Amino acid sequence: MASQDHHQQTNNDGPLFNSSVSRGGSPYHQGQAGLDEQQGGHTGKGGGSKNKKKKKKSSSASATNDLLKPLTEIFKDLAFPVGEVCEYKAEIRLRASTEELAERERLDNLDQDKQYRLVRQAAEAHRRVRMYARQSIKPGMTMTEVADLIENGVRTVVEAQGLERGIAFPTGLNLNECAAHYTPNPGDKRILLDTDVLKVDIGVHVKGRICDSAFTLTFDGGRQWEPLLEAVRAATETGIKEAGIDARLGEIGAAIQETMESHECQVDGRTLPIKAIRNLCGHSIEQYRIHGSHSVPIVAEPDNVIKMIEGHYYAIETFGSTGLGYTVERGACSHYYKSRNSSSVPASSVTLFSARKLLQTIDQSFGTLPFCRRYLERAGEKNYLLGLKHLASAGIIDECPPLCDVEGSMTAQFEHTILLRPTCKEVVSRGIDY
């Protein structure tokens, strides 16, 4: 489907350059969670479009149906909504003439692998699926049910097709002190509790252009953690604000940490400080590579003077904790991905036949995208654990076990994907929810 798309893209550069007004419109950007996409129109920061509020009630069943519609049925012209458009700080805007910068964007959008439409399609799918997830995730469900409802939602909305488009990484469903890299393995019977603090980290890609965005949910029994969520939400916003072409990564980390640690949390009459988790960070995103070459720290790193780069995608994600602000690996591994150096490992080092066969499945089904054991089973693999171990010790596969702070602590996460366009910073995953 993608190959028929880009023709239309080129005669449709209006929304790309006219910053914030998108023709298709996403009901989830701003204003209201109206589910009638005909209402259209959203306003990015500094944009000029108005949201007409139309009073119309739809039953929740049909609302859910609308959320999970295949995107190309809604955006027939493939003009997916533009994210929130933010201006760069003044000194950045002096880099080149407005015409030159606009020309660079025009060229990006002629490039099949760079056109902004790809990540916007992924982001719109993300917004819809997470809205559906917010409505549907209830305490009492198993974590497997939660993962399935999200992942089936992604597959439907983005019209998953091989490595062309689909799920970009295992859905993170990290609970309480666990901050990252937990998703249920096959047979996991864990049940979501009313008191749990759940981090939902969803990845969607179109042609390898990844929207990586996460939020935190609490339920009736966990309302006392709202200030923790608020701290992390604010810290992520600080990171987005400080990000830009030539922005120093260490300084972004310092700003994030300052926002995060200016908050605290009152629980059972005790005041708990909130710490930025110092060994977790955001990252640049490359095509089909969720973790690019840059890390975006969430604590001060005075010596880190590496600068953000025009045209790059970054996941700005922050983690706050009431514990030590430091995570260690704990529990069974679920996340795996092809090591960056795997191509330098000679094929002869994979001596086990089952491992060679498994590697074929991995290459075909995931390429360099992270995967989990559930996805291997979907791909038809059985009894793959020995093969996985073998590939890991050969240096072909990296294992990413769950990362947790101390027991009894709580962690929260918010994350957006941003694109440093030549003319502006686009928060592609922005929605009305966060």
Ligand SMILES: [Co+2]
């Ligand atoms: Co991320």
